[in-house]
Amino acid sequence: MVERTLRACRFESWRIVSLIGVAGGLVLAWKEGVEVQIVSKKEYYIAVTVKDLSNGLNWGLIGVYLNTNEQVRAGQFQELSATIQQMQNEMIVMGDFNAIVSQEEKRGEGLKSWSSISNFNNFIDGSSLMDLGMVVRNFTWSNKRRGEKQILERLDRVLVSNSWLHTFPTNTVTRIQENGSDHAPLLLDTSPQIEKSKRRFKFQQRWCGVEVIRGVITEAWNSYFEGSAMFVLAQKLKLCRHRLVQWQQISKFNSKAYIEEILKKLEELRETGINGGIEVEELENMLEDTYGREESYWKEKSRIKWLKEGDNNTKFFHQSFQSWVRRNKIWKLEWNDGSFATSRADIALVAEEYFRDIFSSTNSTDPEVEFEDFLPKVSSAMNRRLLWPVSLE
Template sequence: MSTLKIISWNCRGSANSRTMSRIKALMRSHQPNLICLVETRSDHNRAINFCSKFTRSWHWAAIPAQGFSGGIVTLWKQRVGMVTPIATSRFALHLIISSENPSQWILTVIYNAQNIQFQKGLWMELEIFSSFDLPWILVGDFNAILTCEEHRGGRFDNYSHKSKLFNKFINNNRLFDLGYIGSPFTWCNNQIGLARRWARPDRVLANNEWVSKFESYFNKHLPRTAPDHSPLLLTATSLSQQKHRVFRFDNYWFDYNACHVNVSKAWNSRTTANPMQAITHFIAKTKSNLCKWKSKDLTPLDEHIKKVEEEILQHEALESTLDYSDLISIALRGLYNKHNALLRQNTLRLAQRAKLLWIKHGDYNSHFFHRHAKIRAHRNKVYALLTEQGDLLYDQVSIS
């Protein structure tokens, strides 16, 4: 599955014929893999009746509404993979999905309560899932906003306490808001004049593990039309085509004499061009020399570290045998030093990518640096482009 599409919508009741027509129109136009509907206001029998209206290629799981409040229905296509509901509560439906990429991940569909005490209970319940070392994504209506910019009309005092708890939950569980394309608000009370209110209670959150599994993603706020909530369309893509790589100088190359030789060779070459052209030629020559040296003679750090660790294991295996000697002991100390030097180089490389060169002490947090760099790459990527004609382009070929 190279592209994952999830539609999330607070439909304000699933029995309405207009709601059913809108859902089927969304299916036809966007071809989603999963559809997450909240505030369905459907009890057990109504949820079964609602889901039976879809073809056999769709499977479903639901949380019945209590009276005229709440209710969650999630539908998924067979091609998504094996989907297993692992836990349910009044305000959240949790599904574990086994697929090709990511191999195993958790989807949590949320319709949070308005009452702040119930919200506290849900945040505590969800903290259990952050302890799982699995990709995790949360979609739905959180009935809370993060900042005062996420509402218009009325006073922020109505949101402030819920906002503090919501921000605390996101920070404590190391989640990311995946942002949006389109209108800044997903809810409107549809009143007229000064009584009109807007907010963004619907959103998509994900952890580091989920974000790192995809090359690109974007969350689009679809038109609100008749109801008071906008549907959300999340598209996450694993790109298989080869990307054009930008040349970047790694600071750990300074540890290699061949790096200095290639740079010196480039800048000492003769040229008959004027000074400005000569500098351009020298820089291009430097890049060319370093690229050739890197591809031919420089072993990738991860591969080099693995190779040295295998040599250390071979030498350490001899310590309990009669073949062990002082020469092996000396060789082993040399391998230890080499391994430490490679770890230092790898930390420097990842810290440079993560823009964290100010870190001078502490453990080798290579895993942290790698994740930080991955998040920066996603934030720097252009996922959509608005043309002068007002058209939104999403595929990378058209954007290029």
Template structure:
């Protein structure tokens, strides 16, 4: 699935329409959203949209003013509008057998007015739980690291934007391409650049897609870069490289295996001996991980089931010393499995995390997912040709 967003800064001139035509024919988006068209929609002939295989289906409500957000979809789809306001259009759509919820954003430039947007989106996401993606021009940044120029962003605005993302459990999707998506297009000290156009997705969105990526497209005829969000499900069967997991050290048999394997005799020069022992160690650890250590995630689930089952039996039998002992043992097994699982996600997220004693498994899991999106390749460019899928 592909979603295109572009703050075009006026759709009345032929150059802007030509650029959008090129963007759509090159990238073939399933959904498209235009910010700040600045003209009535009836000034665009239906034949123009037909040539792009798109249909204009919704505009936001600005009262007596012209709508500043248009929604387009590929002919053959059937999105449903669930909410419209002055700053967003929210739709639901079923695509590739997945139920999706998308909010296209054109936020107000004043942070006081943006508070209404944050409130509306929080209520909307609570009313319609599911896989959410908010996408567009938020006119807000997280901090000075998302700006370049003499003017620093408002601290209150940054804190409110961060608070909105935290309250809705939305994750900022890394954007490949241009670091700053908007600029004043001036020179010298008058130049200001900011990362205003972004995508935020919740954990459910990452869970139903194996690949999620957001990139900027060439900036032409506007002061904003177009954004392209790509989400797809691809089964990768490539072999994964071997890595030693620190969680293996929690098993009492790990050190014995390492000691026995490393003590085996190998004849040759020092580098040959080292290489062969490492190769042998890799093989033995892979076999040991499969047959002895096992997959930690099913172990956590089983440990939880054991605790639940023992507690159910305790409710039916009063003062059974054997069940009390089993309950204590099951709790210890569950806590051990949870610590090992936390260490697994901690290591996979590759964070230098220094908080001990808290279960941060969910946090590490999300960081690992975002890290995966950074590593994935959604398209390749060969000269002027963009190759995808």
């Protein structure tokens, strides 16, 4: 039955972990365009390595369906951790974990045991994984009941390593509507269509020590404008922003690109047998300075203030920034009819409609009627004194 369905869906190959009685069972299927190698499998997981033939990228994937029993699941977490460490790839671990990371991931009667929550969080942290979250709804499992007896939980998710997230930074996980099952399917898209928006200008801290920047700002600030003081200030700020953007576009201040250029020059010198001397020393000093600027840039974007610069924390700051972006991105907004808007245009319409409603009057009657019973606190004599012209006395 399963294989007939897979063929009907035009899958090229698959691996199946059979049911144990009426529980469990896993299917991993793939189409052409990828090479899949089975690393290991048990009754609750399939571990594979995947190679994308279109770009040559490799990563590890573990599909899971963990036990509902907390003690059994704790042992499965330990085995999965060992498998992840053994594979040493950019990793995805996804499926039904039968566990939640906090009580907020459950709605309905009863609470999950704190030991179950702690075990799951320890597995995620110990394996250096990150939850990608999901778009549309907050729960993936339902007991299919209504009213007070309904229970909703987020049992399914996609966990990834930091290195995988660095390779696929613009990914999305979408919860698809369930049909017949008590679980909702999840769709991971590694290259979704990104709606580009106009980037907001922001002065970067790493520019402060650049002499050219001082000249760009001085020239723009000394420009002459006519008008009020606030108008002149606004125009000077605007001109400074435009000049800095122009400078940024033509300068070689992209730290990442500049680092690659310096490393290439050093490698060329070393291939010719030059491992020391003034030229190598100058390039190494430039490389150290550029690494410092790159770290400063990602620290500023990540909003992390408790680590000092100079400790080679560039990768940490970059990952912190990516995590911050995912947390703060508006993935969806709910319409009045309960459906969800997920595209940028629809999200904007939901927000616009919401604020229009709360700032629009629903009662067009004269408001003066409501103030008729209010007694005045300022007498006529007090009002005349308040309106007297101001004098030096």
